[in-house]
Amino acid sequence: MIEIIHPGIMSIVVDGGRHGYREVGIPTSSALDLYALSVLNHLLGNKCNAPAIEAFGEKFSLRFGKDVCCAITGARMRASLEGRPLRSWMSFEARAGETLTVDEVMEGFRYYLGFSGTPVLEKVIGSYTTNLECRFGGYRGRALQKGDRINFEGTRIAAVQPIPEEFIPRMMPPHTLRVVEGPENDYFTDESLKEFLGGKGRTVFTVSTKLNRTGIRLDGKPLAFRADVEESIISEGLLPGSIQVPGDGLPIIQLHERTLGGYARPVLIAKVDHDLLAHLKPGDSVMFEMIGMEEAERLFDRKMEIAASIKN
């Protein structure tokens, strides 16, 4: 059992996501950094998409009700267990009665805490993840609060191990996000696309404060629509990582909470960089770099190979 003493700024239960029901508008609501989730579960001996707590902000704190193996991945941080220093990207043993506290987040934004075993929570539509907006899944469909308790089944003590440095991604701004062409790439003027994606002199965007699990709004030089197109499209299927551009020309990076959209999509973030989206925070600088589809596939496959090699 664990008991939340302080939820940080926000913490929720997530997993690999809700799949197969986007046809009726049910989004995946998955963990935003799936690489961090899979490494976390590897450290704990759980299945790679097993549930964990996704949190951001300092002061997060919880108390252990029984001996368990715990791990933290995602943002780089300093944490402590009863005053003993810990860092992220490692697993450790916690004893009943001990308290874990997140002291300082140094790099990145969201972090993941997991426990060996399965939480005693209700699966909703095949998943433990929280749909915050519609209030289902996770812990009673809401963010965790002080005093919430989660029990675990099948807990065990796993081997204590750190993840080698070369497997820990960098999350320091400025972020360069690689993108592939989106369906409405030709809705924008050539000049505007060149500024958006070009090498030298390209637009540097800033992550605005309008940021949540649904999307990230960027500030910067607006994209210019061509004169002969309508600014909105007939609503249609939307993929996570798509960049949508509403009438004001400022890009919105869509995350995992929407299945349909009605704004033009000049590009979408290559899958290899989706995990980094979890770590964009207000004020960070962001640039885009266009790559081809084959390269996007190759980069993602390579990332998966690296992730798999951690286990060997």
Place this chain on the structure above:
Amino acid sequence: MKISRYGEEAIRILFGDKIDLEIHDKVRRYYFFLKSLQLEEITDIIPSFRSCLIIFDRRKTSYEALRASLQDKEFLIAHIEIPEPETHDVPVEYGGESGFDIDFVASHTGLSEDKIIEVHTSVTYKVFAVGFLPGFPYLGILDQRLYVPRLETPRLKVPEGSVGLAQLQTGIYPFESPAGWRIIGRTNKKLFDYSEEPYSIFQIGDEVRFIRA
């Protein structure tokens, strides 16, 4: 049919370039064709007004292979069984606190509140797509006389069951949520239940009639 790639793991098929019942019927047939194939490499399908988005697992197939395999099986579209659409009656309390934008709609369209309700309830609508929020039906085609623009800045919250208008569409919010549509009424009909399949009472192609409560 225009087939293209969208991201590493989706095929986007366009069946036309406007909101139209015939085009939508092609989308729906194609959606049921995809479902009938029961391909394990397809993880999600998002049918909408004029397109079908097919999301696939790249560990099990590739864009090229899946595209070719779907084209090989296309002849089956003419032979598959398409379920009959269901018809749903939705009782609505129009105007007042439930339909707080009805005055705006009246002044924008020049119609009286009664006339708005009469026009809104006189059409049997088609569910063109379900999404944005779980179970949210995009309903068309709205009578031209009720055309209103979306809000420039969406409201942060409208209550569950709110019935809205935007351009030539009408829809119902299954959850309390942010909303950019003009709200003319509210229903107490439960639209989404996460504890029971198929979760959403509305499926693509279903028909909806609004009734003054």
